[in-house]
Amino acid sequence: MTVPTWITLSRLLGVPLLLYGLHEPTPEARWFCVAIFLIAAGTDWLDGYLARKLNQVTDLGKFLDPLVDKLLVLAPLLSLIELGQVPAWGVFLILGRELAIAGWRVNPAMTGGTITGANIWGKLKTVSQILAIALLIAPLPAIWSTPSLIAFWVAVGLTWVSGAIYLWPQQSQSVS
Structure with a gap:
């Protein structure tokens, strides 16, 4: 296993600490x-x-990286539902997109047997999710409640936009 893959796996250590x-x-x-x-x-x-x-990009790394990212994002979001800070249906929208893309990525019939990395929209989605979650976790003054929720809904929107952009060219290729 490569050093980058070990670093990816180390990210999992944060999940139980967050929970x-x-x-x-x-x-x-x-x-x-x-x-x-x-x-x-x-x-x-x-x-x-x-x-x-x-030069250690591997299929294992391309598979594990987004999976670990999803766990790192969904763990605090589920906690934030429990704390009453975000609505469950908003988190469900993120979860639904993430599961759909993960399923699409590992289905050889859809991907032609190759695992593709994230595009720029996937990276923007990840950054927006990180920002929103950090704002929502932080014990900020009440004046930050609205900007934190706006950041959450921007992340939800970018999550869906990036999913649609990811699937659109894949869909047209698999139909041809």
């Missing part, structure tokens, strides 16, 4: 969770950079 810290969060626990989340999210950039720089 534990957000179970009954104090302001200190929330700041700890923001730090853990941002460090874990930062490794997403690092593993991709190293994979390209060291």
Whole structure:
């Protein structure tokens, strides 16, 4: 296994820490969770950079990276539902898109047997999700409630836009 793949797998360590810290969060626990989340999210950039720089891009890495990203994003979002900060149906929209794209990516009939990496819209989606989740986890003053929710809904919108853009050229290729 390559160094970038190990870094991808290390990102999983943040998931139980986030779930534990957000179970009954104090302001200190929330700041700890923001730090853990941002460090874990930062490794997403690092593993991709190293994979390209060291010429270690692998199908395993292309498969694991988005899967781990989904777990890292969905874990705090599920906690935020429980805390009453985001509506479940908004998180369901993100989950539905993520499952659809994951299923599409691993289906050889749809992809021609190759696993494709994320496009620029997928990267924008990921950045918007990271920003929204960090804002929602942080114990910010009440004046930040509306901007945090706006960031969440922007992330939901970009999640769907990136999914549609990802599927559209794939759909036309599989029909031909």
